[in-house]
Amino acid sequence: MKNHQNIIAALILILAIAGCKKYEQFPVDKVGIDKIFDSKDSAGVNAQHYLYGIYSVMKNGHNRVGGDYLDAASDDAISSASGPSNVATILSTASYNSYTVPTDENLWGTYYAGIRQANEFVNNIDVVPVLAQYNGKSQKFVWKAEARFLRAYFYFELIKRYGGVPLMGDKVLTITDDVSLPRNSFDGCVKYIVSECDAIQGSLYAYPLTNPASPEADSHRATKGAAMALKAKVLLYAASPLFNGGNIDGSNPLTGYASADAGRWAAAAAACKDVMDLGKYALLDNYKDVFITQYNPEILFFRQVGNNNSIETANGPIGFTGATGKGQTSPTQQLVDAFPMNNGLPITDAASGYDVNNPYANRDPRLTYNVIYNGAQWLNTSIQTYEGGQSKPNGVLQQTKTGYYMRKFMGNFETTGTYSSHSADWIILRYADMVLGYAEAQNEAAGATPEVYNALISIRKRAGLAAGTGSLYGLKAGMTKEEMRATIQNERRIEFAFEESRYWDIRRWKIAENLMNQPRTGISITKVGTSLNYNQVNVLATRFVSPKMYLYPIPYDEVQKNPNMKQNPGW
Numbered sequence: 001m002k003n004h005q006n007i008i009a010a011l012i013l014i015l016a017i018a019g020c021k022k023y024e025q026f027p028v029d030k031v032g033i034d035k036i037f038d039s040k041d042s043a044g045v046n047a048q049h050y051l052y053g054i055y056s057v058m059k060n061g062h063n064r065v066g067g068d069y070l071d072a073a074s075d076d077a078i079s080s081a082s083g084p085s086n087v088a089t090i091l092s093t094a095s096y097n098s099y100t101v102p103t104d105e106n107l108w109g110t111y112y113a114g115i116r117q118a119n120e121f122v123n124n125i126d127v128v129p130v131l132a133q134y135n136g137k138s139q140k141f142v143w144k145a146e147a148r149f150l151r152a153y154f155y156f157e158l159i160k161r162y163g164g165v166p167l168m169g170d171k172v173l174t175i176t177d178d179v180s181l182p183r184n185s186f187d188g189c190v191k192y193i194v195s196e197c198d199a200i201q202g203s204l205y206a207y208p209l210t211n212p213a214s215p216e217a218d219s220h221r222a223t224k225g226a227a228m229a230l231k232a233k234v235l236l237y238a239a240s241p242l243f244n245g246g247n248i249d250g251s252n253p254l255t256g257y258a259s260a261d262a263g264r265w266a267a268a269a270a271a272c273k274d275v276m277d278l279g280k281y282a283l284l285d286n287y288k289d290v291f292i293t294q295y296n297p298e299i300l301f302f303r304q305v306g307n308n309n310s311i312e313t314a315n316g317p318i319g320f321t322g323a324t325g326k327g328q329t330s331p332t333q334q335l336v337d338a339f340p341m342n343n344g345l346p347i348t349d350a351a352s353g354y355d356v357n358n359p360y361a362n363r364d365p366r367l368t369y370n371v372i373y374n375g376a377q378w379l380n381t382s383i384q385t386y387e388g389g390q391s392k393p394n395g396v397l398q399q400t401k402t403g404y405y406m407r408k409f410m411g412n413f414e415t416t417g418t419y420s421s422h423s424a425d426w427i428i429l430r431y432a433d434m435v436l437g438y439a440e441a442q443n444e445a446a447g448a449t450p451e452v453y454n455a456l457i458s459i460r461k462r463a464g465l466a467a468g469t470g471s472l473y474g475l476k477a478g479m480t481k482e483e484m485r486a487t488i489q490n491e492r493r494i495e496f497a498f499e500e501s502r503y504w505d506i507r508r509w510k511i512a513e514n515l516m517n518q519p520r521t522g523i524s525i526t527k528v529g530t531s532l533n534y535n536q537v538n539v540l541a542t543r544f545v546s547p548k549m550y551l552y553p554i555p556y557d558e559v560q561k562n563p564n565m566k567q568n569p570g571w
Helices: 007-019 045-055 087-091 093-097 108-127 140-162 186-203 224-239 262-276 287-291 310-315 333-338 365-370 431-446 450-463 481-495 502-508 556-561
Strands: 077-079 299-303 329-331 426-430 520-528 531-540
Touching: 045 108, 045 140, 108 140, 140 186, 140 224, 186 224, 224 262, 224 299, 224 426, 224 431, 262 431, 287 365, 287 426, 299 431, 333 481, 333 520, 365 481, 426 431, 431 450, 431 481, 450 481, 481 502
Parallel strands: none
Antiparallel strands: 077 329, 299 426, 520 531
16 A cells, blocks of 8 residues: 655655756745646646645544543553553543643644645645546546545534634635634534545546556555545534533534534434445444454545554553563453454343453453453463462553553464564444444434334444344333433444544533543453462543533634634633
8 A cells, every 4th residue: 555655755855856957947945835736747747746745634543632542531452551651541631621732732833734725725626637537537526525625624623622713715825814713613514524435426536446557556645435434423422412412511602502403313323224224234244353354345434544553552551572462452341341242242231141259251252352351361371360470460661550461452462472463453333333323313313213123233243242132232122212322322332442432422412511520440350279369440530620621722823813713612
C-alpha cells in the first residue's frame, strides 16, 4: 500500500522537482498554491500529494492519548502507567476547571487545519487537467469528493466533542478577513455533514475497487460506502439522548435539540440500512481477523498505518524474553464481566453455567480476542497474571493493574515465540457498526422488532456463540424496548472494545455520569498450591463531576480572541 506523505513532505517533493530544472522558475522558498494545483500537471501528481496530506490529519487511535487508548478514560480500561497519564486528566476536576483537555484529545486546531486544507483542495483542484478517468470523468472529481468527505469527517469529530462549531463552507480565510465567527447550531452542523455525504456519494469510488489499477493500493480512500456510513454515524449521534432531548443546556441550539424526536432515530436506522442494503459489505467470518486483514469486506474506512508490531510492544504482557511488551492497557473487570457465556447468556444468569472458580471457561470467544487473562495462551505460554506470576511479578516494573492485558488488534501470536509485523491500520468505520447502529436506532424508533433481533443475531453468530433455543444466540425472546436497549448497549461494548466506541457511547447515551462515578475494578488472583482464588479489587476511583463534562470546553484561547465564540455550558 502507498506510503502517504503529509503536506510538508508534499511541498518538499515539489521543491525537489523544481530543483531539478536547469533554471529556477520561481523562488524555491515560496511555493505558491499554483505549483501544487498546476494547470500543466496532467497526472495531478502534486495535487494528489496534497490530498494525501489531508488524509494524514486523521488520527491513528492506537495508543494515541499520551501513549494510551482513549478507552482508558472509559469504564473499560485504565492506563498501566505508574505516574500521571494524559488519558487520566480527561476525568480530572482540576484540569476541567482550568479549560484543559489532554493535548492528544484537544483537537480543535488539528481538525480546523484539516478543514482549511480540504477547502484549499476543493477550491483549486478544478484547474488541474487530470487525464485519468473514473466513470467517464476526470479522476480529479473523485479526489475533490474525497476532500469533501474528509472535511465532513473532521466536522463530525468536532461536533461529538464540542457540539455546534463554526462552519466554514468552502472559505479559506486570510489574515485580513474577519475571523470572529460564531458557532453554528448543532442541528445546522448535522445537516451540513449529511448534505455533504449525500452530495459526494456518486463521485466517490465504489467498493470493491475494480476500476483503479491497484485496488489494495487505493483501499484507504473514501468510498461511496464510507460516505453513507459517515452519514449514518452522524445521524445516530444526533438521535442519541445527549443531543436528542437530553440537551445539557435546555433549548441551547449549540448543544443539541430542545426536545426529543423519535423521527431522528428512524432517520438513523434508515441510513444504516442503506449501507447494509448495498450488498457490498459483510461481517468477516473471523472476528479477530477484521483488524489484521487489509482490504476485507467489513472495513468501510480506515486510517492507514502500515505493518508493524508496535501494538504488541506497547500493550503485550510482560515477562517474555525476545518479545517485549509494556502492558500499557489494563482492561477492567467490568469489561470482562460484560462478555456473556458461549451460550449467549450473561454471567449473572443462573442458567448460564458461569463458574466463579473458573471464570474464563466457556465464554463468548470475543473475550479471548479482546483480553489476555490468566491461563490464556500467548507466545507459546499459559499466561500467569496471578500475584507473583510471570506476567504480574509486582515490584516497580510496569505491568497490568487489573490482572488483564489487552489482546485486541494484535497478530496471531498464541503459538509463536516472538512478534512479527502485521497490519496495524486503524479502522474508523466498519460494517458491524452499521448493523448494531441499525439495531439500536430501529429499536428506539419501533421497538424490539424481528429486524432488530436479526441484526443482533448476525453479530452474535459471527462471534461464535451457540445458536441455542430458537436460534436466538442467547437473546431473550419478546424483549421490551428497554430490555433490548440494554442488550444492544452491552453488545456494542464487547464488539467494539478499545475502538474508541465505549468512550463516546456512554456520553451520547448520557450514562457516563452514573458509570464513571463508580470505581473501576480488576482481579487479584492468588495461587495456593494448585488452586487459584479470585478477588475483585478497586483499581481506580473516577469521577464525572457534572453534566458539563459531556462536552469539551471550547479552547480557552478561541473564546478569548473571538467575542462571538460562545463557551459550552458550565465552563
